[in-house]
Amino acid sequence: MFLVKDKQNYLFQFSALVQIPGLVHAAVSRMGGASRPPFDGLNLSHGVGDDPAAVTANRNRLRQMAGGGVHVYTRQNHGTSIRTITREAIDRGESIQTVPVPADALISDVPGIRLLIQTADCQAVMLVDPQKRVVANIHCGWRGSVADIIGRTVLRMVAEFGCEPGQMTAAIGPSLGPCCAEFINFKDEIPRQFWPFRVGANHFDFWRISRHQLTAAGLMEDNVHGPGICTRCNPHLFFSYRAARATGRFAALIGVR
Ligand SMILES: [Zn+2]
Structure with missing residues (x-):
């Protein structure tokens, strides 16, 4: 992961994803932004008590x-609901831009759509099949790990778009590491x-659980x-x-141009 600075704002990107033509992605830091403590500064969540403006x-x-691009936000609930954002849904005028989609994982092949997952310790797992030009973004906390929402999302990409896990690349966003993931009631x-x-x-x-679930779903370890x-x-x-x-929530986003 490397840092990209834009004025007072900071994004993190993955070299492996930057190399994929037409792919847009970022893990967004909390730096910059208009929110005041304790949500300072670039809080992207309307659900934590911050000033809506x-x-x-x-x-x-x-x-x-x-x-x-069109930024699609979710209303996450640590479940296993997976939503595909289709061209048809957009053409029907579904209010994906203004109403958060109730889901913990989003999939799309529509150019211009950006899938956003908001986190503060949970993982955002970004997925792309560069051949099929399909992307996904997954909210994965410990409940998501236990329910294997990662494996479920890969299966859905295979079933709906004919994606090939062996060609897919995954990137796990900044999240709670083994240094700090203490579960005294494990x-x-x-x-x-x-x-x-x-x-x-x-x-x-x-992190290792997610790697294990991604490779179990067919991804190559190197990807x-x-x-x-x-x-x-x-x-x-x-x-x-x-x-x-x-505190606030930062976000990971992924989409195709
Ligand atoms: Zn730590």
């Missing part, structure tokens, strides 16, 4: 920074099959990237729910 200004700023919360991903007494490596940066360890760069319960 500031959030709208931040979303507009992000759209400019990321080169335009025996009640985390199924036993995930216990091999435990680090020390009661920390878990959810899975990131993040290597923990949100809790970098609260000046990213919102972290574990670092401060009252």
Whole structure:
């Protein structure tokens, strides 16, 4: 992952995704933006108690920074609902630009659409099949990991678009690392099959779980990237729910031109 600075705003990008022609993506830092503490500065969520005018200004700023397009936001609930944004839905006039889509994963092959996932410690897992020109963005917290929303999304891309997992590239956004993913009640919360991903007494490596689920779904190990940066360890760069319960949400976005 490397840093791109645009005025006072900062985006992170993955080299492997930058190399794919026509692909737009970013993991957006909290730097810059109009929100005041504790949501300072580029909070993109209307659901955390921030001033709606500031959030709208931040979303507009992000759209400019990321080169335009139709930004589709979600209303995430740590479930396994996956929504495909189709040309037909847009033609029907579905209000995807103004009303958040109730889903934890979005898929689209429509040029100009940008799929946004908002996080503060959870993972945003960006997926692209460069041949089929289909992208997905997944909200994956520990509940999503347990439910394998990653594998479910890959299967949906295969079923609906004929995507080939062996050709797909994945990038995991900044999120809670094994350094900070402590689950003191893991025996009640985390199924036993995930216990091999435990680090020390009661920390878990959810990055490695996602890598495992992506390769189990057919992706090549070499085509899975990131993040290597923990949100809790970098609260000046990213919102972290574990670092401060009252906080904002940053976003990862992906789309095709
Ligand atoms: Zn950490």
